[in-house]
Amino acid sequence: MRYRPLAALLVLAGVLTPATIFGAASFQQPRVVGLVIDPARHPIDAVEVILNRHEVRAVTGTTGFFALDVSPADSTIAFRRIGYVPSVFAIRPLPRSDDTLLVVLEPSAIQLTEVTVSAEPTKPLRYAFTTKYDEVFHRRKIGLGTLVSRETIDGRLGARTEQLLDGMAGVRVWNGPPKRIRFVRCQEPGGIAVFINGVRQNPSSSPRRASDQSGLLYKPPSSGSSPSPVQDDEPEIDILLRVNPSDIEMIEVFRGPSEIPAEFHWNGCAVIAIWLREK
DSSP states (O other), X not given: OEEEOXXXXXXXXXSOOHHHHHSOOOOSSOEEEEEEEOTXXXXXXXXXXXXXXXXXXXXXXXXXXXXXXOOTTOOEEEEEOTTBOOXXXXXXXXXXXXXXXXXXXXXXXXXXXXXXXXXXXXXXXXGTTOOTTHHHHHHHHTTOSEEEOHHHHHHTTTOOGGGGGTTSTTEEEEOOSSOEEEEXXXXXXXXXXXXXXXXXXXXXXOGGGTTOOSOOSOOOOOTTSOOOOOOSOOHHHHHHHTSOGGGEEEEEEEOSTTTOOGGGOOXXXXXXXXXXXXX
């Protein structure tokens, strides 16, 4: 800290007296009252007022004022705050009791040590200018479901949409007849829902299902009747076959009830969510 004689302080006579601040005029020890400002004359708060270079006796408030008692053993008064050049002054002789000291602190740039900033992208760079798939990457970040990316789809050129899921842990696709898909944690037929761009899909009508108006992907056989052999594909496969893999940007697969997020909630046990490419 720099040492400057007390004469370097500007003294405002008659501005503020100790009796004005504290409502008492009888003090056994001399009292120093002052105001700390910056070069633009703005008061500076949180400035430490230090006596004898090591003892903090006061801290300026929001108005920049301070007041402290001094003793014959006190020889220097210093002012310190981060962002300003610290200043030290001699306090012998003491200023008059009816004076307020005006202290100006010069701003000081703070040299920081080297800082390394690192960050992980929330989504691949190719999606930087779209928000359509933000929730997909958020679910991936927190560990919900399995993602089939566009790169994976491109790497399986010629595969049909349902074949893109073949080989995924916990998923098995049979080519039939009939074609069907099963999840380890979702064995019952009709337990899988297919969503395209966030909308749940219903299978196409067929003569075999013409009387089914329920909208369910699977309708159990009527009571008392024996089921006839199913020759066509299962409803989930029927929906997947309608989507061209070249139109798909990514696929989310939720393989059990515990993985299914609220936006895909339904009464089944697995979800296949297809997101189409931007046109």
